[in-house]
Amino acid sequence: MTHELYLKSVDINKHDIPHSDYIYDLPIVKNFSKINFEFPITIFVGENGLGKSTLIEAIATKYGFNAEGGSRNFNFHTRRTExxxxxxxxxxxxxxxxxxxxxxxxxxxxxxxxxxDDxxxxxxxxxxxxxxxxxxxxxLSIFFKRFFGNGLYILDEPEAALSPVSQMSLLIRINELVKKNSQFIIATHSPILLACPNAQILEITESGIIEKSYQDTEHFRVMENFFKDPKATVSRLLETNSDL
Ligand SMILES: Nc1ncnc2c1ncn2[C@@H]1O[C@H](COP(=O)(O)OP(=O)(O)O)[C@@H](O)[C@H]1O
Ligand SMILES: [Mg+2]
Incomplete structure (x- = not known):
């Protein structure tokens, strides 16, 4: 750790959430305990639907960002979905x-x-x-041209449109911005981004949030097994689901 973080921790008052609200039942909320940000990069990883985007959005909007994204100066609303x-x-x-x-x-x-544009x-x-x-x-224009450092960057699936090589460029860019006193909070499925140095990896599971090393994450293991023998993995998948 080389610089002071802009965001030190996040906690949720679970007991105040009405039981009728869907967020009450989200695995990420149900099993939440205070997260202390200890590294310039925090990465949330885990299966679809566990609540990563919901949590990241809550952190971002609480901090003052627009729910649909952008810098703190953006306040457009296409549709209220937050x-x-x-x-x-x-x-x-x-x-x-x-x-x-x-x-x-x-x-x-x-x-x-x-x-x-508007x-x-x-x-x-x-x-x-x-x-x-x-x-x-x-x-890439956003990450390379718009981000200038000394910043707090909250990214939800930044890899979505990026090729593997572009994901590697993003890893380099993140590292560069961290050296310029930045902090990142990222939700990603990218095994490339998960390999960022100086990152605290928090895996969201049905039973709670678990701090993991890169190689111990479920995403890494699944990809590693797949690439060891793609043909055999695909055959096994198709056999197991041959009734579908
Ligand atoms: N307005 C809503 N009403 C009910 N459930 C919702 C609503 N919005 C999202 N959800 C549910 O919240 C869950 C978590 O969503 P999300 O945070 O996007 O998951 P993740 O980012 O981990 O894939 C999803 O299963 C989704 O169905
Ligand atoms: Mg999501």
Whole structure:
């Protein structure tokens, strides 16, 4: 650890959440205990539907970011889909304010790109409308041209549009920005991003949040087994599901 973190911890007042609200039953909420951010990079990993995006969104909106993503200056709303989890979320901030910040969520990037065009601020993103770039190129423009360091960056599945080589570029970029006093909170399925140095990996499971080393994550093991013998894995999968 080389610099002070902007976000020190997150906690949830589980007991105040109405039992009728779906967030009450989310595995990530049910088994939540306070997370202390101890590294410049925190990575949430785990199966679909366990609540990673819901948690990351609650952290981001509690911090002051727009629910659909962007910098703290964005306040457009295409559709209200965010949960109420931020009302029950407690953040402890570090002593310094970040000079940059971004809530990047791959699923609503289209709306962010439109908003950037509407505001006429594409210069901050390299000068070309994100809509006139490939999906992956537009992601890279944000990470390489818009992010400038000394920042708090909250990223939800930033790998979604990126090729494996571009994911490696993103790993390099994250590392570069960490050296420029940045903090990242990331939800990802990418075994490449999971390998970021200086990262605390938190695996979300049905029974709780478990701190893991890279090679012990379920994602790493599944991919490792697959690549050991793709043909055999596919045959086994198809046999097991031959009735489908
Ligand atoms: N408005 C909603 N009403 C009921 N359930 C919802 C709503 N929005 C999301 N969910 C549920 O919350 C769960 C967690 O979603 P999400 O946080 O996106 O998971 P993850 O990012 O871990 O894949 C999902 O199973 C989803 O069905
Ligand atoms: Mg998600």
């Amino acid at each position: 949960s109420d989890l931020n009302e029950y979320t407690k953040l402890i901030r570090g002593p310094y304010m970040p000079r940059d910040g971004y809530f990047f969520r791959s699923e609503s990037m289209y709306n962010v790109a439109s908003n950037i 505001l006429g601020i594409s210069d901050a993103y390299g000068g070309k409308s994100l809509h006139n770039q490939s999906h992956g190129e537009s992601f």
